[in-house]
Amino acid sequence: MIIALDDTTSSKISSELLRARRTAGSPAQGMVLTMIIVCDESEYASAMEASMAAGREHPSRILLVVTAGGRNASLDAEVHIGEGTPGEVIVIRMRGAVGAHPASVIRPLLLPDSPVVIWWPGKAPNNRAADELAQLAMRRVTDAASSARPLVALKERARDYSPGDSDLSWTRLTPWRALLAAALDQYPAKIKSVAVEAERGNPSADLLAAWLHARLKVEVNRKISSGPGLTAARMTTASGDIAITRPDGLLASYAVPGQPERLVALKRRNLTELISEELRRMDADEVYERTAKSLLDAEKRTTAKPGAKKAGAKKTGGKKAGGKKPDSTHRVAKQTARSR
Amino acid sequence: MITVMRPNPLREPEDRRLPRIAGPCVLVIFGVTGDLSTKKLMPAVYDLANRGLLPPGFALVGFARRAWAHQDFAKIVHAAVKEHARTPFREEVWQQLSEGIRFVPGEIGNEEAFSKLAETIADLDEARGTGGNHAFYLSIPPGLFQTVVDQLRSHGLAEELPGRWSRVVIEKPFGHNLESARELNRIVSSVFPASSVFRIDHYLGKETVQNMMALRFANQLFEPVWNNNYVDHVQITMAEDIGIGGRAGYFDGIGIARDVIQNHLLQLLALTAMEEPNSFEASQLRVEKQKVLAAARPPARMDLHTARGQYAGGWAGGERVKGYLEEDRIPADSRTETYAAIRINIENRRWAGVPFYLRTGKRLARRVTEIALGFKRAPHLPFSKTDTEELGYNAIVLRIQPDEGVTLRFGAKVPGTQMEIREVNMDFAYGGSFTESSPEAYERLILDVLLGDPPLFPQHEEVELSWEILDPILDYWASLPEQPELYEPGSWGPRGADRMLARDGFSWRRP
Numbered sequence: 001m002i003i004a005l006d007d008t009t010s011s012k013i014s015s016e017l018l019r020a021r022r023t024a025g026s027p028a029q030g031m032v033l034t035m036i037i038v039c040d041e042s043e044y045a046s047a048m049e050a051s052m053a054a055g056r057e058h059p060s061r062i063l064l065v066v067t068a069g070g071r072n073a074s075l076d077a078e079v080h081i082g083e084g085t086p087g088e089v090i091v092i093r094m095r096g097a098v099g100a101h102p103a104s105v106i107r108p109l110l111l112p113d114s115p116v117v118i119w120w121p122g123k124a125p126n127n128r129a130a131d132e133l134a135q136l137a138m139r140r141v142t143d144a145a146s147s148a149r150p151l152v153a154l155k156e157r158a159r160d161y162s163p164g165d166s167d168l169s170w171t172r173l174t175p176w177r178a179l180l181a182a183a184l185d186q187y188p189a190k191i192k193s194v195a196v197e198a199e200r201g202n203p204s205a206d207l208l209a210a211w212l213h214a215r216l217k218v219e220v221n222r223k224i225s226s227g228p229g230l231t232a233a234r235m236t237t238a239s240g241d242i243a244i245t246r247p248d249g250l251l252a253s254y255a256v257p258g259q260p261e262r263l264v265a266l267k268r269r270n271l272t273e274l275i276s277e278e279l280r281r282m283d284a285d286e287v288y289e290r291t292a293k294s295l296l297d298a299e300k301r302t303t304a305k306p307g308a309k310k311a312g313a314k315k316t317g318g319k320k321a322g323g324k325k326p327d328s329t330h331r332v333a334k335q336t337a338r339s340r
Numbered sequence: 341m342i343t344v345m346r347p348n349p350l351r352e353p354e355d356r357r358l359p360r361i362a363g364p365c366v367l368v369i370f371g372v373t374g375d376l377s378t379k380k381l382m383p384a385v386y387d388l389a390n391r392g393l394l395p396p397g398f399a400l401v402g403f404a405r406r407a408w409a410h411q412d413f414a415k416i417v418h419a420a421v422k423e424h425a426r427t428p429f430r431e432e433v434w435q436q437l438s439e440g441i442r443f444v445p446g447e448i449g450n451e452e453a454f455s456k457l458a459e460t461i462a463d464l465d466e467a468r469g470t471g472g473n474h475a476f477y478l479s480i481p482p483g484l485f486q487t488v489v490d491q492l493r494s495h496g497l498a499e500e501l502p503g504r505w506s507r508v509v510i511e512k513p514f515g516h517n518l519e520s521a522r523e524l525n526r527i528v529s530s531v532f533p534a535s536s537v538f539r540i541d542h543y544l545g546k547e548t549v550q551n552m553m554a555l556r557f558a559n560q561l562f563e564p565v566w567n568n569n570y571v572d573h574v575q576i577t578m579a580e581d582i583g584i585g586g587r588a589g590y591f592d593g594i595g596i597a598r599d600v601i602q603n604h605l606l607q608l609l610a611l612t613a614m615e616e617p618n619s620f621e622a623s624q625l626r627v628e629k630q631k632v633l634a635a636a637r638p639p640a641r642m643d644l645h646t647a648r649g650q651y652a653g654g655w656a657g658g659e660r661v662k663g664y665l666e667e668d669r670i671p672a673d674s675r676t677e678t679y680a681a682i683r684i685n686i687e688n689r690r691w692a693g694v695p696f697y698l699r700t701g702k703r704l705a706r707r708v709t710e711i712a713l714g715f716k717r718a719p720h721l722p723f724s725k726t727d728t729e730e731l732g733y734n735a736i737v738l739r740i741q742p743d744e745g746v747t748l749r750f751g752a753k754v755p756g757t758q759m760e761i762r763e764v765n766m767d768f769a770y771g772g773s774f775t776e777s778s779p780e781a782y783e784r785l786i787l788d789v790l791l792g793d794p795p796l797f798p799q800h801e802e803v804e805l806s807w808e809i810l811d812p813i814l815d816y817w818a819s820l821p822e823q824p825e826l827y828e829p830g831s832w833g834p835r836g837a838d839r840m841l842a843r844d845g846f847s848w849r850r851p
Contacts, residue, residue, distance in 0.1 A: 174357045175392050181350040182361040182395060186471075188346055215349045251432040254396040259364075259469030264396035265389065265433040277357070287355040 003079040010108040013077050017088060020081040031087045033060045033279065034111045036118040036133055038102075041066060047121040048089070050271035055086035058279040061111050062089045065102055065133065073097040075105060103132035115139065115282045119275065122146050124153075129162060141278050143168040150203040155299065158292035163284035169203040170288050171274045172229075175266055176208060179244055179254065180233060187256045189237035194220045196234075199227025207291055208233060214294035229268055362790035364397030365473035365505075366440075366464050368457070370448070370488055371480040372402035372413075376511070380542075381477065382417050383424040384782035389437050390427040391779075393787055397469040399440035401460060403453075406445055413443035426780055440468050448480070448487050458495040472504035475789055479511060482524055489531045498531045509538045509789055512603045514798075516594060517814065518807035525800045534800060538789045543604045543709075544796045545781030545788075548744040548770060552611050552711075553620070555738070555746065562736070563616075565715070567690045572716045572733075573844070574696045576608050577851050579704035581830070583651065583661060584678070588669040597648075597680040597814060600700040604709075606633065606806040607798060608740070609696055612711050613686055622795040626802070633805040635688045636696075642816040644843055645695075648824040649679035649834035651703040656830030661703065663829075677824045678702045681837040682813055683844075695844060699837060703829040708851040709740040723759060731761045735849070744770035 001023075003016055035055075039047045044066055051062045073096035080089040090109065094102060110116055118137035124147075125131040134140055144154035144167050157167060184191075194212045198205030208230065209220040216235070225231040232245040240257035244266070252266040351358065367385070369377055388394045402413045418438075422429055442460050446453020464470050474497065478488060489508070492498045498506050508528060515521030528537050543549060556562060565571070578600055584591045591599065607629075613636075614628040639645030653663030664670060664678050679701030686696060715734040728751070737747040746768045754760040788796055817824075825834040832848060841847055 171357075177350070177355075178358050178361055178392060179396075181348060181358055182363075184348045184350050185361075186363050186395075188348060191349075212350075215352075217349075251435055256469065259397070259471075260467055262396040262468060263436045263439055265392070265430065265436045267430065267432060281356060285357070287352060287357070 001080070001082050003081075005077040005079065008075055008077050010105050013079065013090060013092075013109060016079050017081070017090070020079060021088075031059045031061055031111055031114070033058060033115045033117055033282070034063065034109075035060045035279070036063045036065060036106060036116065036137060038065045038067070038118065038120050038133060039122055041068070043122045044091075046271065047119075048091075050121070050275050051119075052085065052089060053272035054275040054279060055089070057276045059087040060117075060279075061087055061109070063106060063109055064089065064091045065106065066091065066093045067099040067102065068093065068095050069099070070095040073099075101132070103136060106133060106136060110136065117141065117279065117282075119278075121271075124157070126156060127160065128157075128165070129160065137164070139164045139166070139278075139282055141166055141168065141275075144203040145169050145172075150201050151206060154203040154206065154292075155296060158296050161289055161292055163289070166278065166285050166288050167203075167207075168271075168274050168278070170207055170285075170291070171277050172204045172269065173208050173211070174277060175269070176230060176233060176244065177211065179252075179264065179266070180212075180235070180242075183235070183242045183244070183254070183256055187237075187242060187259075189239070189242075189257075191216045191218055191235045191237060191242075193218050193236045194234065195223055195232070195236075196220060196230070197223040197225040197232040198230045200224050202227070202229055205230050206295060210295035210298055211287075211291040213298065214290060359391075359393055360791055361393055362395050362398070362787060363473060364395045364468065364470045365475060365790055366399040366401055366461055366468075366470045367475050367477060367786070367790070368401040368403060368461070369477045369479055370403050371478070372443075373404045373406060374479050377402075377479050378416070378420040379424050380780070380782045381479070381786070382420040383426065384780055384786050386421040386425045386433065386437060387427050387780065387783050388787055390425070390430060390433045391783075394437075394790075396436070397440070397471075398437070399442065399464040399468045399470055400437070401442045401444060401457070401464070403444045403446065403448075403457060405447055406443075408443050408445055410441065410443050414438050414441045417441060426783075440464065448484055448491070451491075454491045454495045454497075458497055461497065472501060474505075475507045475509060477509040482510075482513065482515070485510070485524065486527050489527055493531045500533070500536070505536065505792060506532070507536045507538060507789060507792070508532045509540055511540050513594070513598060514539055514603065514803045515807065516598050518804060518811050521800075521803050521807050525803070529800070535794070537800070538785075538794065538797045539799070539803065540782075540785055541603050541607060541798055542781040542785065543740070544607060544798070545783075545785040546740060546744075547779070548738070548740045549608070549611065550796075551744075551770070552738055557616050566713075568692055568694045570715050571694055571713050573694060573714045573846050574609075574612065575712045575714065575849055576605050576612070576696065576698045576710075577712070577849070578604060578700040578709040579707060579832075579851065580702050581657060581704060581707045583664070583703050583829075584667060584670075588667055592670050592674055592676050595676045595680070595814075596678055596700055596702065597682075597810060597817075601680060601682065601698055602806050602810050603798070603803075605698045605700060606636075606809065607802075608711055609633075609636065609684065609698065610802070612713075612738075613691055613696070615690070620795060622793070622797075625795050626799055629798075630801055630805060632686065632688070633802060633809070635686050635691075636805075636809055637685050637687055638809050638812050639683045639685070642813060645683035645840055646813055646816070647679075647681040647834060647837040647840045648677035648817055649701065649827045649836065650674075650676070650824040651678050651701075651829045652826040654829050656703055657705075661829050663826075664702075673823075675823055677817065679704075679824070679827060679833045679837070681833065681840060683840070684809065695846075697841060697846075697848075699833065699848070701827075701833050705830055705832055706851075707742065710851050711738040711740070712736070712849050712851075714846070714849075723761065727759045728761050732763045737849075 037047050075098050076093045078091040116137045117139040119141040124142040128134040144150045147153040196205050196209045209222050213220045228249040235242040243255045244252050246252035246266050249268045252264050253261050254264045255261045444457045515524045610629040610632050614632040617624040617628045650664045681699035684696040713736045721728050731751045735749040739745050748766040751761045752764040754762050825836045827834040
C-alpha cells in the first residue's frame, strides 16, 4: 500500500502510519530501529532498494529524506506499508526552507526508545557533528567510495570521527579481514611485511593497509592494480607469502606457505549485504576508529619526510620509519588537539 | 608446521565483525545417500561456505554403498544444494566447494573400502592442506556404529595427534534406554575421547532455543518470576501434524517418547528450569543442565500422571488419513505409542511443587513446538467475579517453531464495558524483528563441530540422566496389557492426557 501525502506535516504522517497499520491488520510493531536515509533524487532508487532489502533482516522504520532546493517551502510524503514492504518506509521530500530544518520533520517520526541509524548513500555532510539529522542518530553510516574523491572523503571522516561513525568502505573489508585473520590462526608465523593491491582510489584498500599496519606493526606496501576493487593482500613470512589474490572480484585464491593453493569465494558484496552487516551492531566500532586513526598517522608519516624519495623510502622503510616515529606521532597528536 | 602459539595479532576481542572461520578440515559423511544428508547436511555446508565461514581448504567426503565416481557425487551435492540451500546459489561458492568433494564407494564392513577412504583422506590432507583434521558424521543406524568406529580405528583415522583433531558426530537416538545408551557410549568412547564426540540434537541449534538463554539471563524482567512463587505449572509441547510417513521401520517398537521426549523435550526442560550458569562455556552450561536433570523425577503414580495414545484413522486437516495400525509395515497389534504425555517434578528450591508437563505426538492439529509457563492467579482481584470470568491465567510462551518468538498473555479491559477483563496476547515475532532467514540449526551445529565448540551438544552424562527419567515410564507402559488409547487424527491427543492434567487442576493449552 502506498499512500501519498502532499503538502503535509509530521503529525499527519504519524497518524497515517497508525491508520495504515491498523488496516493492514496488525497494529503491533516488531520494528527494531529507525533508519534515516539522506539522499538526492538520483541516489533515491538504489538507496530505497538496499534499505528495503536490509529491512527484511532488521525490520525498521525507514525514513528516506530527499531534499531539494526551490523557493517555496513544501513537504510531501509517501507512506509504503504492507505488501512486500518490511516494516514501514516513508519517503519525505523537503523543498525550500523546510529542507533547512529537516530534524523538525524527522524527530516526531522516530520510533520510541529504539536506536536510530542514519545513512548517506552518496554525499555526506562534512561536519557531521553539526548536522541536524546526524545528531538524531547514534549510528552514522557513510560511504566514502561513492564520493568523487574517496580517499579525501575517508580521511576527512577519519579526522572528525565520533563514536558511532562507520564507513561502508570498512564494511566491505570484513570478508578480507576474516580470511586474513583465519590465515594467521592456522599459520601463526611472524609477519615481516605486507602488501595490499587495489585499483586506484579504492578507500577500502587504504583502510586494509592501515589496519594491517596497526595490528602487525610492519611496513605496508600499497600497490596499484587494475582492479576491480581490492585484488590482493600478501603477508610475507620467513618461509613465504600468505597471499589472498582476487583478480575477478568473485573468486580468490588463497595461499599459505607449505600448503597447496586453494580457491575461496570472495564476492564483492552489494549494498544490501553491507547495510545488513552495518545494522547488526549499534555500538561504536572501536576497531574502525583505531584503523581510521592509523590511516591518518600513515598520512602524517609520509608527509613528515618531504626529502625522502619514493624508492628510497621503500628500501629503508623499516629503519627510517622506526626512527621517525616519535616525531610523526607527536605531530598527529598536536593536529588532533587543534582540530578539537 | 609452526608449533609456537602466539596470539593472533589480527584478532581483537572488540572486533565483532570478524566471524570465526573453521580451520581446514575434511568432513566425512557416512550414509550420505540418506534424506538427512541431502536435505540438511549438504545444504548447510553450502550455506556455511556462502556465508564465508568455511575455510578455503575444506573437503567433503561421501561414503555409501553406491558405484559413484567423485563427479557423480558432486552432481548429487549440487542438486541437493540447489534445491534445499537457504542462501542463493552462487557459482563461485560452488567452485570453492566442488574442488574438495570426493566419494568413496563401499560397504561399511569392507576393509578395502576403508583403506580407500583412508587413502582419499590422506590425499586431501595433501591436496587441500586439511592438515589431518577430520570430522566423521555418522548418519547411519546406531547398530552400525561399532563397525564404523572399529574400522576408523584400525585404519588409523581416529588417532589424536598433536596439532590435529579427529571428531565424530552422532545423531539421535542416543540409545533406546539407559543400558543401550551406555553401550553406545562405550563403543564410541572406546575410540574417541568424550571431548571429540559431538551428539547432534538439531533442536539445540535453533536460534530460538539459544534465545531462551538470552531471554532468561540477559533480562531483569523475567528472572524474578521464573520460580514456584509465581509459576504454577509448565507445559512443553512438541506436536507434529504428520503421521510416521516412511519411518515405519524405525518408529515401530521405538515410540515417540524415546524419539522425542528423551532428547528434545528433556533438553528444553533443562534449559527452561536450570539455574544461571557461571558463564556460557560448555562445561559451565553442562553442569547446570546436569544439575537440573538430576533433580527431575518421573511421576510417583505412573497411572495418574502419564498418558499415551495412538492415532486412529479419519480426517485430519481436510485429508483422509490412515490410523497408525493401518500404516504400511506396522503390525496390526502394535502397541507403540504415537502420543506421549508425562509429568515431571523438579525437586529443588526453585521448582518444588511446580509440575512440568511434557507432551508430544504425531497427527496432532498442527506442527508446533513451544514452552509455556503458566502463572498463578493474582492473590487478590479487586473486581467482581463476573468481571474476571473471562480472565484465564497469565502466561509466557516461548515459541520454538514455527513462527519463532515470545508471547505474553495477560488480562486487559474490554473496551466499552464497565470493567470486563479478558486475556490478550502480546507477541514478539522473531521473524518480524530479526532476520527473515535465520541460519538453519544444522549450519550452526556443523560449524560448531568444525570449530570444536561444544556448548550446544549434549554430553553422555545428560543422555544418561534423561534415560534415567524416562526408563521407569517406558517400563510401566510396557507392563500395561492394553493398547494405547486411540485419538482422533488432527485433534490435540487422547482424552487420557486431558484427564491427567485435570487431576492436578490444569488443562492443556491449545498451542
